[in-house]
Amino acid sequence: MSFPWAQAYEPKTGLTKFLDERLPLPRFVYNAVGAGYPVPRNLNYMWNFGVLAGFALMLQIVTGIVLAMHYAPNALVAFATTEHIMRDVNWGWMMRYAHANGASFFFVVIYLHIFRGLFYSSYKAPREMIWLLGVVIFLLMMATAFMGYVLPWGQMSFWGAKVITGLFGAIPLVGEPLQIWLLGGFAPDNAALNRFFSLHFLMPFVIAGVVILHIWALHIPGSSNPTGVEIKGESDTVPFHPYYTAKDGFGLGIFLLVLMTFVFFLPNFLGHPDNYIEANPLSTPAHIVPEWYFWPFYAILRAFTQDIFFIPAKLLGVLAMFASILVWFFLPWLDKSPVRSGHYRPLFRKFFWFGLIPTMLVLFYCGGAPAEEPFVMLSQIATAYYFLHFLVILPIISSIEKPQPLPYSITEAVLGSDKKPVLGENASPAV
Amino acid sequence: MIRIIGILAGLFFALGVLWSFVTGAFTAATEGFGEETAEHAFHEHPLDLELSSDGPLGTWDVPQLQRGFKVYQEVCSACHGLQYVAFRDLADLEYTEAEIKAIAAQFQVPGIDPDTGESVLRAATPTDYIPSPYPNAVAAAAANNNAIPPDLSLITKARHDGSAYVYSLLVGYSAIPEELKAEFPDFSTPPGLYYNRYFPNLNLAMAPPLTSDGQVTYEGGSPTIAQMSEDVAAFLTWTAEPTMAERKAVGWPVLGFLLFATILAWLAKKQIWSSIKPSRKD
Numbered sequence: 001m002s003f004p005w006a007q008a009y010e011p012k013t014g015l016t017k018f019l020d021e022r023l024p025l026p027r028f029v030y031n032a033v034g035a036g037y038p039v040p041r042n043l044n045y046m047w048n049f050g051v052l053a054g055f056a057l058m059l060q061i062v063t064g065i066v067l068a069m070h071y072a073p074n075a076l077v078a079f080a081t082t083e084h085i086m087r088d089v090n091w092g093w094m095m096r097y098a099h100a101n102g103a104s105f106f107f108v109v110i111y112l113h114i115f116r117g118l119f120y121s122s123y124k125a126p127r128e129m130i131w132l133l134g135v136v137i138f139l140l141m142m143a144t145a146f147m148g149y150v151l152p153w154g155q156m157s158f159w160g161a162k163v164i165t166g167l168f169g170a171i172p173l174v175g176e177p178l179q180i181w182l183l184g185g186f187a188p189d190n191a192a193l194n195r196f197f198s199l200h201f202l203m204p205f206v207i208a209g210v211v212i213l214h215i216w217a218l219h220i221p222g223s224s225n226p227t228g229v230e231i232k233g234e235s236d237t238v239p240f241h242p243y244y245t246a247k248d249g250f251g252l253g254i255f256l257l258v259l260m261t262f263v264f265f266l267p268n269f270l271g272h273p274d275n276y277i278e279a280n281p282l283s284t285p286a287h288i289v290p291e292w293y294f295w296p297f298y299a300i301l302r303a304f305t306q307d308i309f310f311i312p313a314k315l316l317g318v319l320a321m322f323a324s325i326l327v328w329f330f331l332p333w334l335d336k337s338p339v340r341s342g343h344y345r346p347l348f349r350k351f352f353w354f355g356l357i358p359t360m361l362v363l364f365y366c367g368g369a370p371a372e373e374p375f376v377m378l379s380q381i382a383t384a385y386y387f388l389h390f391l392v393i394l395p396i397i398s399s400i401e402k403p404q405p406l407p408y409s410i411t412e413a414v415l416g417s418d419k420k421p422v423l424g425e426n427a428s429p430a431v
Numbered sequence: 432m433i434r435i436i437g438i439l440a441g442l443f444f445a446l447g448v449l450w451s452f453v454t455g456a457f458t459a460a461t462e463g464f465g466e467e468t469a470e471h472a473f474h475e476h477p478l479d480l481e482l483s484s485d486g487p488l489g490t491w492d493v494p495q496l497q498r499g500f501k502v503y504q505e506v507c508s509a510c511h512g513l514q515y516v517a518f519r520d521l522a523d524l525e526y527t528e529a530e531i532k533a534i535a536a537q538f539q540v541p542g543i544d545p546d547t548g549e550s551v552l553r554a555a556t557p558t559d560y561i562p563s564p565y566p567n568a569v570a571a572a573a574a575n576n577n578a579i580p581p582d583l584s585l586i587t588k589a590r591h592d593g594s595a596y597v598y599s600l601l602v603g604y605s606a607i608p609e610e611l612k613a614e615f616p617d618f619s620t621p622p623g624l625y626y627n628r629y630f631p632n633l634n635l636a637m638a639p640p641l642t643s644d645g646q647v648t649y650e651g652g653s654p655t656i657a658q659m660s661e662d663v664a665a666f667l668t669w670t671a672e673p674t675m676a677e678r679k680a681v682g683w684p685v686l687g688f689l690l691f692a693t694i695l696a697w698l699a700k701k702q703i704w705s706s707i708k709p710s711r712k713d
């Protein structure tokens with residue numbers, strides 16, 4: 001954050017001078033996302049997704065608050081008020097479709113953000129805290145999205161809630177009482193719907209709080225970059241504004257184009273038809289599937305079909321599903337390679353593109369498919385690889401791999417050699 | 432230390448799931464992937480159905496929606512309600528206020544006698560929702576061999592490829608095909624059910640509702656079963672999302688504006704970055 005060459009904030013108008021002495025908010029913004037924040041000059045488009053995630057979060061909060069004005073979290077009318085929003089509320093259909101598809105694209109953005117971090121090992125020192133807070137955000141997002149999906153009280157809402165809360169029942173001894181306590185009953189009903197609504201409204205603000213910590217932690221070392229070589233001097237950086245504000249603005253345009261194409265032309269493409277049937281505890285859908293962004297983890301959950309000694313298969317599945325995300329917490333200490341970027345790690349790169357990515361795609365596909373062969377067997381192989389990748393392969397690679405030579409600096413990587421004038425006489429940065 | 436515990440945990444989960452895999456593979460090798468069923472072999476995907484509301488430029492074909500409503504009113508409404516569609520919504524189909532009042536008055540809804548306070552049935556008004564013919568689910572089940580006719584408001588959104596599915600179901604009744612009988616001699620259609628190749632388990636509890644051409648009289652003609660089926664599928668596409676045409680119409684200016692703004696943002700980005708080229712080489 002505080003590189004010595006960072007441009008200094010100078011209040012110019014009467015108002016900003018007044019504010020600067022009393023509540024230096026403009027100074028804060030200038031140093032956080034303005035010209036006072038030097039950023040590596042070589043960030044590629046994978047570094048756009050943090051800002052997009054922040055935008056998606058705000059979009060969810062705004063559309064969600066409007067929806068909450070018209071929705072009633074009561075099992076008798078929840079489905080009907082959702083239809084009321086679709087039919088009678090002015091622009092209600094747009095708000096609901098924007099919120100539902102916004103959630104999906106929030107996850108698209110977050111998955112790209114996470115896999116950027118995995119490829120460029122952004123989780124390594126000194127950025128462990130950014131990563132850890134990120135994993136916390138991801139867990140909170142999953143909980144929020146799960147509870148949000150229950151609110152329209154369709155068939156998948158109900159049965160998804162039943163299956164997922166049923167997982168707590170797998171915990172030995174306390175499982176069943178815990179499940180009943182969480183639901184406020186033996187099965188999802190009014191009590192569960194009410195508390196899910198309350199928590200679904202609350203959690204985005206908790207996420208926003210953790211995002212603030214995430215960005216605070218980011219501003220201590222500053223962003224990493226595609227070379228993974230830390231900033232050495234002024235020529236390695238450009239001021240955040242206008243360089244990255246402009247680039248993020250363009251990225252935002254693309255994001256909105258894609259999102260709005262879905263909102264207006266394919267609003268139900270990512271949803272499940274069964275959720276347009278009102279919840280019915282007496283009729284089980286043929287295939288209960290969660291929303292697409294949970295499919296990889298759902299596949300891991302269902303991959304365990306055999307007990308091991310005294311551990312029932314269901315409990316193993318639950319443990320594995322939670323463990324599959326919890327392993328991310330340990331990545332900074334599992335991957336000991338001194339080199340960050342996958343560009344300079346030949347072995348790591350191979351396992352990333354030919355191991356991890358296909359595995360995620362297989363898990364994704366199998367999680368959405370019915371629990372039949374060959375999908376179960378495929379997801380079992382993929383699950384095994386998933387755990388081996390993070391917990392066995394990654395630590396071993398990081399000790400045996402011989403990294404390729406790194407550039408001396410970001411400037412050298414960009415220009416071929418360092419110590420050349422960059423922001424030369426004829427090219428002063430616009431502020 | 433973390434790495435040793437990590438490797439052990441990784442091996443635990445990997446070997447655990449591989450144990451499941453080996454057991455599953457052994458079962459599959461000895462017993463195969465399960466037997467082929469009649470439902471799986473003879474269930475067909477819906478027929479192609481083209482409606483004017485399809486696609487990104489879709490708009491309602493109002494005369495078709497009116498014909499579809501007529502089919503619904505004369506045939507389907509004997510068993511199915513439209514609980515999310517109010518009579519006033521029919522204004523979208525370009526019925527006049529007087530026509531809507533007259534249509535509503537043909538339906539009976541539960542009400543309260545203003546003089547005695549007793550529960551009665553009264554004629555519906557435009558603000559009422561299109562009622563189910565049954566007073567409750569028990570009555571609906573009792574009248575239909577224990578199968579409850581679903582509300583149709585959302586039926587075309589509640590099924591994969593819903594509009595085509597409704598159309599296909601209405602034209603898809605037949606006798607059990609000879610090949611099916613040959614391949615699955617145990618398969619049968621129990622009394623009170625009807626063979627339909629577009630229904631997931633092939634035996635549908637709804638008797639064929641459209642049985643003869645001209646069953647519903649159209650202005651100036653006697654429609655085929657396929658025509659009536661298509662029209663009512665179009666109508667039920669509207670009931671599932673009356674705001675669909677508006678949505679598509681609004682989408683274009685939104686995308687147009689965003690495209691314009693994105694191009695401007697791209698040009699601004701290029702302009703700003705041009706001062707420090709080359710920007711990246713890795």
Ligand code: HEM
Nearest residue numbers: 047048049050051053054117122131134135138211223224
């Ligand atoms: C609401 C969710 C989130 C928001 C708003 C958010 C926001 C941001 C922003 C604005 C940045 C800087 C720009 C960039 O590098 O793209 C960033 C960096 C980062 N984020 Fe997130 N983030 C979120 C979730 C996550 C998650 C779930 C993870 C990981 C599990 C994560 C890990 C990281 C890491 C490691 C960096 C530093 C990358 C680097 O400098 O190389 N973030 N985040």
